[in-house]
Amino acid sequence: MNPIIELENQYSAHNYHPLPVVLTRGEGVYLWDTEGKRYLDMMSAYSAVGHGHADPRLVQALVHQAQRLTLTSRAFYTDRLGPLLKYACELSGQDRALPMNTGAEAVETALKAARKWAYQVKRVPAGQAEILACEGNFHGRTIAIVGLSSEAQYREGFGPFPAGLKCIPYNNLEALEAAITPHTAAFLVEPIQGEGGIIIPDKGYLRGCAEICRRHHVLLICDEVQTGLGRTGKLFACQHEGVQPDGLILGKALGGGLLPLSLFLAREEVMGVFQPGDHGSTFGGNPLACAVALKALKILVEDRLPERSAELGEDLLQQLHRLQSPLIREIRGRGLFIGIEVDPQRVTARAVCEALMERGLLSKETHDVVVRLAPPLTIAREQIHWAVECIIRTFQELEENYPASTTKVSSQ
Structure with missing residues (x-):
């Protein structure tokens, strides 16, 4: 075994099962291992490297800010946070x-805001606010968030969980309507379930969720940590249905693949419940991360990366139509966010990834069960074609x- 892998296995908690490759350098859409072998990155650090590795503009922003000011805590104002939040x-x-800092922290922030909004604005009795989420969700791994999970491994051994958390079926408007009570504060939902297996709901689902939530005075909070910032072919995945949620959660690609940074964004009525001392983070909103994030957002817009994702994602899906393998159950995706679901009775997705x-x-x-295809949004058409031939x-x-068996390919 590689000695570097042995070292990590010896001293790291075994909470991950990485592929047996040791990476040492990245540039654009490529990664290199310690032996000098080059790989096409079709993972993008779970969508966090949407801009590609080491974009010179982002690195320059990082270096420039690192030479000026990196951290003060929120005890003081800095000249970097305001411009980022405004944009x-x-x-x-x-x-x-x-x-x-992280997506999970932003989700926790949203849950705290929703509960306090329920008590102060909706007038839910103290201690009785409820949060709804969907089966198959992935919102993070904190105690409260895994309390909303339907995945047994995420929950086992970590209870008891906070009260007032309920899971309902995904892509089911009737289930949402039936689950809402006068105590329901918010419905937390991914427009497309990423860790769930690139699960795309029916057309009109998110729009229907928004209508139901409005009618019942329930906050609609969209978790776009993975789907946001161009990944699905729109700046935000909720825009595919013209939905403006009450709250929006961003992370991953917000840090340009260089630094952790997340945001919970909401309308005034929701965010107004926070008072000094209610919530915070020493590193949250630090000037180094803010400088990089502002540049990352501007690059997304100026380079039209969401539009690029839409165009190249459609090309990738069309190219994958050529796959007629008995090992595949379905191919689905939107933008550069695609999953190949395999038949686990015949082959595991892990085996496919190792072969790739x-x-x-x-x-x-x-x-x-699902092989994820989520390359940097900067990938070129010829690189996509090479990837398809490799697959x-x-x-x-x-x-x-x-x-042989029937293969279903869907662009949803």
């Missing part, structure tokens, strides 16, 4: 934003001794 609010149509790695393409399995050859190699 993010203008892009999203929200009134205010609260900066944190050998050919120079890096991806990662989701729940051992086709890999499945041809793996499908020996398996009987």
